[in-house]
Structure formats: structure tokens, C-alpha cells
């Protein structure tokens with residue numbers, strides 16, 4: 001393909017994705033602290049809670065957007081987060097949004113009822129991937145959610161093709177609960193659920 005035709009193809013793809021977008025996600029859950037796996041990373045990793053005093057440290061490995069401002073807002077909204085430290089530097093983060101009194105709809109496709117938490121916004125420094133940092137963060141976060149936040153169920157989702165994420169989620173002790181096909185077309189949404197995505201059902 002020539003440069004001009006590949007640019008046209010990219011523009012066309014962008015245009016089509018504005019009109020119709022299809023996303024497939026898998027949902028996993030954990031409803032008991034005993035389900036939290038005993039994960040051992042292959043390098044020394046320290047897990048610390050994200051707090052107003054250390055939120056700026058995300059810049060150790062992520063500078064591409066204003067994560068400090070985003071993380072401050074998430075803390076202000078009551079989210080719980082953890083950092084993974086490797087050699088005293090932040091090398092990963094994971095967050096959980098809690099549903100306390102009001103349920104919320106995550107990304108337009110996943111109901112999160114009161115008493116549940118949704119783990120999201122996780123990332124590991126690319127040069128340190130494949131060493132078990134992600135499941136180590138997930139297990140620490142889940143322990144905290146069960147013991148400190150009285151959460152009854154923890155949900156997490158992943159694109160069905162994000163195999164690295166799915167591997168980490170399963171290693172942390174989550175079990176597969178459902179798959180959702182999310183179709184967005186002309187401003188409307190259609191979510192096709194396979195499995196149990198309405199918790200409690």
C-alpha cells in the first residue's frame with residue numbers, strides 16, 4: 001500500500017470507528033478473601049497504598065498524560081489504589097472504584113452494585129512486564145478491599161484479546177464470570193451479555 005492510500009485507509013477506519021465500535025470484554029470476579037491467591041513475583045516488589053503524599057510518584061514511569069492530576073481526582077472520589085515499587089521506583093499501579101450507596105455503570109456495560117468494587121486502570125512499566133508485578137498488585141488491592149472496605153465482591157474486566165491482563169487476573173485468584181459484546185453505533189449502545197454480569201443473579 002502506498003503512503004497516500006494507507007493514510008486514506010487510516011482515516012476511513014477512524015471514521016468508521018466513530019460511527020460503529022465493537023468491543024469484547026471478559027469479566028472476572030472474586031467474592032471471598034480466601035480466593036486471593038498467594039502470588040510470588042520473580043523480582044523483589046514492594047506494594048504501597050496510593051495516598052495524597054505519594055500520588056506524584058506515578059511520574060517515575062508514566063509521563064505521557066497528566067496521571068498525577070487523574071490520580072488525585074480518583075483519590076478525592078474515594079478510589080483505592082496501590083503502587084508497586086521496584087528498586088524504590090514506582091513500576092506499576094492498580095485502582096479500584098467502590099460502589100457504596102449508589103450502583104454505577106462502568107464504561108456503559110458493567111453494573112457495579114453497592115458492596116462491590118471494580119478494579120481498573122492498571123499498568124506495569126513495559127520493561128518489567130512478565131515478572132508477576134500485576135497479580136502481586138491485584139492480590140494486595142483485593143486483600144485491602146475485603147479487609148478495610150468491607151467489599152463483598154470484586155469485579156475486574158479485560159479486553160478478550162488482552163492475554164497478558166487475563167493471565168495476571170487469573171493468577172491473582174479471580175474466576176471468569178461472563179463475556180460482554182459491546183456495540184456502539186450512531187450514539188446508541190447494545191450490550192450482549194453471556195454469563196452472569198448482573199451480580200447477585
Ligand SMILES: CC(C)(COP(=O)(O)OP(=O)(O)OC[C@H]1O[C@@H](n2cnc3c(N)ncnc32)[C@H](O)[C@@H]1OP(=O)(O)O)[C@@H](O)C(=O)NCCC(=O)NCCS
Pocket residue numbers: 120121122123124125128129130131132133134135158162163164165166167168171
Ligand atoms: C497487563 C499487564 C498489567 C500485565 O502486567 P505484568 O506485571 O506483566 O503481569 P504478569 O507478570 O503476570 O504477566 C502476565 C502475562 O504477560 C505475558 N508476558 C510475559 N512476559 C512479558 C513481557 N516481557 N512483556 C509483556 N507480556 C509478557 C505472559 O503471558 C504473562 O503470563 P505468564 O507469566 O503466565 O506467562 C501489563 O502487560 C500492562 O501494563 N499492559 C498494558 C496496560 C493493560 O493492558 N492493563 C490491563 C487492563 S486495565
